[in-house]
Amino acid sequence: DSAVVRSEQNSEESSRGGAGNGGIPGALTNQPPAGGTAVAAGAKPATPPAPGAGGKNANAAADAAAAAAAAAAAATPQNSSKQSTKNYEIDRTLSYARQPAGRIKRVSVAVLVDNVHQSSEDGTAKDRALTKEELEGITKLVKDTVGFDEARGDSVNVVNQPFLPHTEEPIKPETIPLWQKPMVRDIARLVLGALVLVALALGVLRPLIKNITASLPAASSPALLSVGEGAAGGVAASVPVVAAVPGQPAPYEQQLVQARTMVAQDPKRVAQVVKTWVGE
Numbered sequence: 001d002s003a004v005v006r007s008e009q010n011s012e013e014s015s016r017g018g019a020g021n022g023g024i025p026g027a028l029t030n031q032p033p034a035g036g037t038a039v040a041a042g043a044k045p046a047t048p049p050a051p052g053a054g055g056k057n058a059n060a061a062a063d064a065a066a067a068a069a070a071a072a073a074a075a076t077p078q079n080s081s082k083q084s085t086k087n088y089e090i091d092r093t094l095s096y097a098r099q100p101a102g103r104i105k106r107v108s109v110a111v112l113v114d115n116v117h118q119s120s121e122d123g124t125a126k127d128r129a130l131t132k133e134e135l136e137g138i139t140k141l142v143k144d145t146v147g148f149d150e151a152r153g154d155s156v157n158v159v160n161q162p163f164l165p166h167t168e169e170p171i172k173p174e175t176i177p178l179w180q181k182p183m184v185r186d187i188a189r190l191v192l193g194a195l196v197l198v199a200l201a202l203g204v205l206r207p208l209i210k211n212i213t214a215s216l217p218a219a220s221s222p223a224l225l226s227v228g229e230g231a232a233g234g235v236a237a238s239v240p241v242v243a244a245v246p247g248q249p250a251p252y253e254q255q256l257v258q259a260r261t262m263v264a265q266d267p268k269r270v271a272q273v274v275k276t277w278v279g280e
Helices: 053-075 132-146 182-220 252-265 267-279
Strands: 003-016 078-090 108-113 116-119 125-128 155-160 224-228 236-240
Touching: 108 132, 132 155, 252 267
Parallel strands: 108 155
Antiparallel strands: 003 078, 116 125, 224 236
């Protein structure tokens, strides 16, 4: 709104030339001035003539000389120059606005307080309304909690009113169904997982075990088990198996020892027998 002078510089220059022209140069201008009159010691200098005819002439000559001097001064050439530089500073205003955090403009609090439950002298339960002092104490507590500021226009209202009508029978808590309890759900998941594992064992592993156990007696009954290898006319390999006594099966431990002995002596042949069983 305003311009302030920041810097100012003034420069003034004036020059005046020499005396005016003295006439045309010639012999008369080069003549020396007239000589003076010497005054003897103790003598008084000559006084100018009294005003009169001679005085008037002298005054006229003085005025003419002054006019001539003024005219010469006016005719003397004179040069002058002035310079002035001013720098102005325009005022400005910088404003930085930062969005502040949320501010509370006004707080309105409403509190509903239940009646006081107490027992009478005869043992029956009854409700009692809060007194004025108790309501004032609760109101003060609420104001201190929410940071009540009257200048900001905050309002806090505390009202006493019974929540539920008093009954002689106690209120039963709400029961949760059995299937909605977390523990029952966890147990059901574990049982379901166990059933899936049992079904998998009975449906997949049991037939496989049955096939293996069914092939074992058929392979151990003959005295000599032969396995063919290669194309027709190839080399035939045989694995001796202990023949069971008619009517008396060989003990399990004896069969196990013989099987380990065969595996140690010729593992390739035993492997070939197992492959044949698996193939069948």
